[in-house]
Amino acid sequence: MSGEFNLIETYFVGRQTQRCDVLLAAGDDCALVEAPSGYSIAISTDTLVSGTHFLANANPGWVAHKALASNISDLAAMGATPAWVSFALTMPEVDEEWLAPFCDRFFALADQYGIQLIGGDTTKGPLSLTLTVQGLVPKGEALRRDGAKEGDEIYVTGSLGDSQAGLDVILNPTNAGKPNARVLEQRHYLSSPRIKVGEALRGIASAAIDISDGVVSDLGHILKRSSVGAEVDVEKLPVSAQLVEFVASRESALQYALISGEEYELCFTVPEAKREAMWQALADVDCVITRIGQINNSGTLTLTKDGQAISWQLSGYDHFKSN
Amino acid sequence: MSGEFNLIETYFVGRQTQRCDVLLAAGDDCALVEAPSGYSIAISTDTLVSGTHFLANANPGWVAHKALASNISDLAAMGATPAWVSFALTMPEVDEEWLAPFCDRFFALADQYGIQLIGGDTTKGPLSLTLTVQGLVPKGEALRRDGAKEGDEIYVTGSLGDSQAGLDVILNPTNAGKPNARVLEQRHYLSSPRIKVGEALRGIASAAIDISDGVVSDLGHILKRSSVGAEVDVEKLPVSAQLVEFVASRESALQYALISGEEYELCFTVPEAKREAMWQALADVDCVITRIGQINNSGTLTLTKDGQAISWQLSGYDHFKSN
Numbered sequence: 001m002s003g004e005f006n007l008i009e010t011y012f013v014g015r016q017t018q019r020c021d022v023l024l025a026a027g028d029d030c031a032l033v034e035a036p037s038g039y040s041i042a043i044s045t046d047t048l049v050s051g052t053h054f055l056a057n058a059n060p061g062w063v064a065h066k067a068l069a070s071n072i073s074d075l076a077a078m079g080a081t082p083a084w085v086s087f088a089l090t091m092p093e094v095d096e097e098w099l100a101p102f103c104d105r106f107f108a109l110a111d112q113y114g115i116q117l118i119g120g121d122t123t124k125g126p127l128s129l130t131l132t133v134q135g136l137v138p139k140g141e142a143l144r145r146d147g148a149k150e151g152d153e154i155y156v157t158g159s160l161g162d163s164q165a166g167l168d169v170i171l172n173p174t175n176a177g178k179p180n181a182r183v184l185e186q187r188h189y190l191s192s193p194r195i196k197v198g199e200a201l202r203g204i205a206s207a208a209i210d211i212s213d214g215v216v217s218d219l220g221h222i223l224k225r226s227s228v229g230a231e232v233d234v235e236k237l238p239v240s241a242q243l244v245e246f247v248a249s250r251e252s253a254l255q256y257a258l259i260s261g262e263e264y265e266l267c268f269t270v271p272e273a274k275r276e277a278m279w280q281a282l283a284d285v286d287c288v289i290t291r292i293g294q295i296n297n298s299g300t301l302t303l304t305k306d307g308q309a310i311s312w313q314l315s316g317y318d319h320f321k322s323n
Numbered sequence: 324m325s326g327e328f329n330l331i332e333t334y335f336v337g338r339q340t341q342r343c344d345v346l347l348a349a350g351d352d353c354a355l356v357e358a359p360s361g362y363s364i365a366i367s368t369d370t371l372v373s374g375t376h377f378l379a380n381a382n383p384g385w386v387a388h389k390a391l392a393s394n395i396s397d398l399a400a401m402g403a404t405p406a407w408v409s410f411a412l413t414m415p416e417v418d419e420e421w422l423a424p425f426c427d428r429f430f431a432l433a434d435q436y437g438i439q440l441i442g443g444d445t446t447k448g449p450l451s452l453t454l455t456v457q458g459l460v461p462k463g464e465a466l467r468r469d470g471a472k473e474g475d476e477i478y479v480t481g482s483l484g485d486s487q488a489g490l491d492v493i494l495n496p497t498n499a500g501k502p503n504a505r506v507l508e509q510r511h512y513l514s515s516p517r518i519k520v521g522e523a524l525r526g527i528a529s530a531a532i533d534i535s536d537g538v539v540s541d542l543g544h545i546l547k548r549s550s551v552g553a554e555v556d557v558e559k560l561p562v563s564a565q566l567v568e569f570v571a572s573r574e575s576a577l578q579y580a581l582i583s584g585e586e587y588e589l590c591f592t593v594p595e596a597k598r599e600a601m602w603q604a605l606a607d608v609d610c611v612i613t614r615i616g617q618i619n620n621s622g623t624l625t626l627t628k629d630g631q632a633i634s635w636q637l638s639g640y641d642h643f644k645s646n
Contacts, residue, residue, distance in 0.1 A: 023363060027468070029531075029532060030400070032365055032465055040355045042355055044353040048446075049448030052446060074352040088369075088370040126449040130370065132455040225350065
């Protein structure tokens with residue numbers, strides 16, 4: 001653990017509540033932590049590159065939120081409780097005007113989720129961030145992608161599509177005049193990782209994933225890993241009133257909902273027999289949950305509308321492409 | 324865990340012996356691992372940026388070795404046994420001619436140290452690598468920087484200075500004609516993390532660090548964290564015959580030894596009362612160990628030669644600086 005800039009000491013050390021399972025954070029060759037017995041450790045790594053995952057002139061606080069939230073969302077999808085994060089920051093030069101708001105937001109979100117920064121690296125180079133988050137989940141209770149079974153019901157959290165609309169605003173200034181443009185841009189950056197939902201679904205959901213590439217693509221991962229198919233009623237997809245106004249039709253909003261990535265909502269499957277248990281477990285979780293379809297044994301994903309299969313042309317979500 | 328390129332599946336999945344404490348590696352939102360009870364987890368993150376830590380035209384296999392070895396070295400400095408590594412790779416485009424030799428060397432070194440790749444991310448952008456390694460150390464036995472006491476003896480592993488000489492060759496082609504230029508260039512990239520030494524020193528060393536910024540600087544971290552001083556006899560510094568030939572004088576070689584970074588040798592302190600125990604513990608470890616000085620209560624680091632304090636002008640090791 002070192003760094004050309006010694007930014008860690010200046011900006012990152014001692015800004016947080018200390019977790020009692022962290023024996024040593026910054027200041028040595030390694031961090032030292034202890035996992036409680038009876039728990040597995042869930043680990044996820046994500047990189048955000050300037051120009052690929054955010055624009056160079058993006059609000060630094062929003063970038064911090066997006067980086068950490070997208071990573072915490074992977075823990076939510078496993079049913080894990082956030083614990084520790086390692087953070088590698090590469091920047092061309094020390095830019096205090098960027099770092100100060102970045103760190104404020106980073107630590108605010110980390111504190112909200114009880115996750116402690118345990119170390120990292122600061123290096124000189126083109127702007128990018130790599131985070132490795134770790135969470136704890138009771139042994140045998142992690143939510144995986146490979147457990148969906150025929151007959152299971154398919155649910156999603158929150159609403160879908162806003163992130164893609166926000167990206168439209170970010171990438172094409174002509175969209176800034178559309179209704180709710182600013183709100184949707186914020187929604188792109190400022191997701192709410194569904195940790196409480198993931199925790200509540202331990203022992204209940206048969207499979208789960210977070211929506212980073214669009215629900216069609218991400219549900220597809222569950223289907224492939226579980227060797228099943230599914231039918232999704234596009235009319236059931238939860239879309240926000242702001243999105244419908246922005247795209248000016250409900251059908252367009254539904255299409256956005258299908259392909260919108262970086263939503264960091266959860267998509268999960270629950271056996272019918274556990275539906276009641278699910279609603280009870282989620283009773284005091286502040287998050288809209290919507291049933292959108294059902295697992296079958298077809299091996300493929302079928303989209304339906306008014307009871308009929310439809311074949312909308314959907315393009316995949318591809319981040320900022322090559323700009 | 325996702326990635327624009329899906330490189331993980333192609334190049335990284337299933338290439339290794341599987342550890343039994345890894346329940347889930349690639350293919351889900353998170354990796355899942357289990358730490359044995361009675362152990363702490365040591366975690367270190369390092370980023371290598373093209374142009375800052377290696378040249379863009381560097382041998383990809385050597386870059387892989389340097390990236391993983393430097394990170395494993397942090398585990399060695401804590402007395403930890405390597406277990407898991409997460410790997411985030413950012414590249415401008417998929418370059419198979421670069422990836423194939425990179426992966427071959429990466430996995431060869433990972434296998435040698437029993438460390439399993441558990442996940443990561445692959446993104447599009449300027450070439451850089453971020454690794455987070457994790458290792459296991461019995462609770463209470465981690466080697467830290469803050470335990471050195473007055474009277475403790477100071478030791479280093481291997482030889483020092485070759486890495487700086489290798490950097491001279493890499494950065495300045497006129498050095499390529501000097502004796503041993505090619506060997507020293509290799510030494511810069513291909514260090515041997517001292518895991519066996521670190522493990523043997525559990526319960527024996529009072530402090531340890533790996534030499535990433537030069538022994539003067541890194542021993543300085545031990546002194547600062549332990550609130551002590553030290554005297555180092557520069558004549559005791561272990562230097563290779565190749566280095567002495569390259570720099571054409573023993574005194575120059577000793578100066579290189581003092582400031583050479585990215586050596587990934589260990590510097591550690593041992594109470595005199597544990598000297599015998601140390602040699603016994605290290606008896607079957609294949610690594611030269613050299614005593615270079617002693618901890619005192621002066622609060623500063625004094626370099627001596629022939630029993631006299633010296634005041635060599637030493638410049639710090641600063642990676643590739645701004646090229």
